[in-house]
Amino acid sequence: MDDVAIVGVGQSAFTRKSGVSIRELCFDAFKEAMTGLDLTNKDIDASITCSAPEYDKQRTPSGLISEYLELTPSPAFYIESVCSSSTTGLRVAYSLIKSGLHRVVAVIGFQKMSELSSRDSAERMGRGADIMWEAPFGISMPSGYAMFAQAHMAQFGTTVEQLARVRVKNASYGAKNPKATYRKEVTLEEVLTSAPVATPLKMFDACANADGASCIIVASADVAKKVSKIPIWIAGLGAATDTMSMSGRKSLTSLSCAKDAAAQAYKMAGVKPQDIDVAEVHDCFTISEILAYEDLGFAKPGEGARLVDEKQTYVDGKIPVNVDGGLLSKGHPVGATGGSQMRTIVRQLRGEATEAQVKNAEIGLVHNIGGVGQYGNVVILRR
Amino acid sequence: MGFETFGKVSFTSETKAAAFVDYLAQGKVMGTRCKACGTAYFPPKMDCPSCPDSETEWVEITGPGKLIAYSTVHYGPAGFEDDAPYTIAVGEFGNGLHIFSRISKDIKVEEIKPGMKLKVVPIKLTGDRLSYEFQKA
Numbered sequence: 001m002d003d004v005a006i007v008g009v010g011q012s013a014f015t016r017k018s019g020v021s022i023r024e025l026c027f028d029a030f031k032e033a034m035t036g037l038d039l040t041n042k043d044i045d046a047s048i049t050c051s052a053p054e055y056d057k058q059r060t061p062s063g064l065i066s067e068y069l070e071l072t073p074s075p076a077f078y079i080e081s082v083c084s085s086s087t088t089g090l091r092v093a094y095s096l097i098k099s100g101l102h103r104v105v106a107v108i109g110f111q112k113m114s115e116l117s118s119r120d121s122a123e124r125m126g127r128g129a130d131i132m133w134e135a136p137f138g139i140s141m142p143s144g145y146a147m148f149a150q151a152h153m154a155q156f157g158t159t160v161e162q163l164a165r166v167r168v169k170n171a172s173y174g175a176k177n178p179k180a181t182y183r184k185e186v187t188l189e190e191v192l193t194s195a196p197v198a199t200p201l202k203m204f205d206a207c208a209n210a211d212g213a214s215c216i217i218v219a220s221a222d223v224a225k226k227v228s229k230i231p232i233w234i235a236g237l238g239a240a241t242d243t244m245s246m247s248g249r250k251s252l253t254s255l256s257c258a259k260d261a262a263a264q265a266y267k268m269a270g271v272k273p274q275d276i277d278v279a280e281v282h283d284c285f286t287i288s289e290i291l292a293y294e295d296l297g298f299a300k301p302g303e304g305a306r307l308v309d310e311k312q313t314y315v316d317g318k319i320p321v322n323v324d325g326g327l328l329s330k331g332h333p334v335g336a337t338g339g340s341q342m343r344t345i346v347r348q349l350r351g352e353a354t355e356a357q358v359k360n361a362e363i364g365l366v367h368n369i370g371g372v373g374q375y376g377n378v379v380i381l382r383r
Numbered sequence: 384m385g386f387e388t389f390g391k392v393s394f395t396s397e398t399k400a401a402a403f404v405d406y407l408a409q410g411k412v413m414g415t416r417c418k419a420c421g422t423a424y425f426p427p428k429m430d431c432p433s434c435p436d437s438e439t440e441w442v443e444i445t446g447p448g449k450l451i452a453y454s455t456v457h458y459g460p461a462g463f464e465d466d467a468p469y470t471i472a473v474g475e476f477g478n479g480l481h482i483f484s485r486i487s488k489d490i491k492v493e494e495i496k497p498g499m500k501l502k503v504v505p506i507k508l509t510g511d512r513l514s515y516e517f518q519k520a
């Protein structure tokens with residue numbers, strides 16, 4: 001199974017307003033990803049650019065990024081699955097390499113959210129729901145997840161304090177991450193008293209819109225062993241969808257696309273939830289992290305919040321989660337986010353996550369969700 | 384044509400399901416049903432992918448239903464800022480049929496309880512626009 005590896009990972013700093021162009025953001029990520037590799041841009045025989053086009057001014061950005069990184073004439077593809085775009089890009093890269101069509105593929109994710117005001121971004125996100133039947137009511141991304149939070153609280157007794165503890169944990173790690181948008185610890189009080197966005201979620205329960213880029217270099221086994229000291233193997237991949245509409249969902253207390261994707265990835269990797277040493281999950285909101293604990297099998301349905309109460313998802317807990325600060329601290333440049341999660345897990349498995357290293361991490365997991373549970377990707381990596 | 388008058392902001396004008404809005408004007412909220420396999424659809428769908436040759440028919444949603452999940456939106460997206468706070472919700476209307484809508488502002492936020500009985504009622508919005516909302520059943 002060890003036939004496709006990640007050899008390089010990078011990201012730009014994630015910030016509220018970068019002050020540079022998308023091509024330069026992508027370069028920052030590319031530069032870090034190529035550092036220390038016995039590879040040049042000429043060895044990259046395909047690139048996959050990932051973003052959500054509703055936030056972009058540039059149309060068909062794959063061509064532009066390919067030119068700026070001087071990857072032409074290699075083919076350049078464009079992938080979109082909103083917030084999970086760059087892990088969808090990884091899945092495509094894996095297939096391209098497995099098929100033998102390509103040997104080294106760069107997956108580049110970006111988004112410059114500061115091109116739009118947060119209100120205009122919220123409108124675009126509303127149109128990421130069903131535009132005929134749900135967007136006309138004023139649905140937004142926070143309110144979609146807020147319905148899950150409300151339903152989870154009603155069914156299982158999860159509390160706003162428990163949600164807030166997710167932000168407190170992630171902020172404690174965000175404080176140590178030089179590439180995160182928010183680099184300071186927050187108190188439970190600060191989370192609980194922040195402004196309501198969509199009940200029961202408040203401003204500090206939400207990730208911020210951010211500018212940023214990520215880059216993952218994926219290679220076939222023969223190349224990987226030559227160019228990288230510690231290749232990180234893609235052991236399991238899972239991808240699934242659920243309905244665009246909220247009315248189509250069978251459950252509002254769990255994301256079925258995440259559960260389905262996780263089952264596929266665990267099966268392919270031949271591992272179980274308890275084998276995972278470190279995980280990155282899509283905490284676009286505090287509730288999203290609790291749902292992820294349950295959907296990934298780290299906790300039983302309804303018991304996710306206990307993990308954070310008991311500090312089991314801190315760096316020295318049973319299953320450390322988002323010890324880079326998560327989306328909640330890093331900010332969420334939609335197309336770049338999955339790549340940033342991958343970067344963190346690769347650094348953890350290589351033992352390079354100096355800010356918050358999980359001891360002897362060998363198997364890591366990435367959970368990256370598009371929309372309010374429309375697209376789910378789960379990736380399992382192995383040292 | 385016809386669908387552009389639906390909801391606070393409509394992003395769709397042309398659809399085979401435009402008669403939905405005419406029914407709203409007559410005081411009815413309608414779903415559809417496949418004549419071949421009997422699948423009930425809400426939101427209405429004029430095509431059945433399982434029986435691509437079949438037709439669908441309009442069926443009135445009667446109810447009552449019950450509230451499954453809701454959220455009061457304080458930060459409205461562009462185009463909806465003036466409406467906030469408003470409460471969006473999903474209700475169950477029998478046989479697993481779910482409806483997404485807003486809860487009427489006549490129901491106080493403190494009175495909203497999961498499981499409460501709802502009916503879905505056509506309403507007029509400003510500017511001759513039509514929609515529907517959940518009211519107490």
Ligand SMILES: CC(C)(COP(=O)(O)OP(=O)(O)OC[C@H]1O[C@@H](n2cnc3c(N)ncnc32)[C@H](O)[C@@H]1OP(=O)(O)O)[C@@H](O)C(=O)NCCC(=O)NCCS
Nearest residue numbers: 016083118141142197203204206207208209284332371458
């Ligand atoms: C919560 C939200 C509405 C805040 O709106 P905003 O207009 O961007 O925020 P403001 O400009 O009013 O923020 C003012 C200050 O509040 C604080 N702040 C804002 N959002 C914050 C957050 N999520 N966490 C912590 N502090 C935050 C910061 O200090 C900010 O100052 P800064 O711009 O210098 O960083 C917005 O962040 C949002 O929509 N988030 C969700 C994004 C989303 O849904 N993404 C997709 C999810 S899958």
Ligand SMILES: [Zn+2]
Nearest residue numbers: 417420431434
């Ligand atoms: Zn049918």
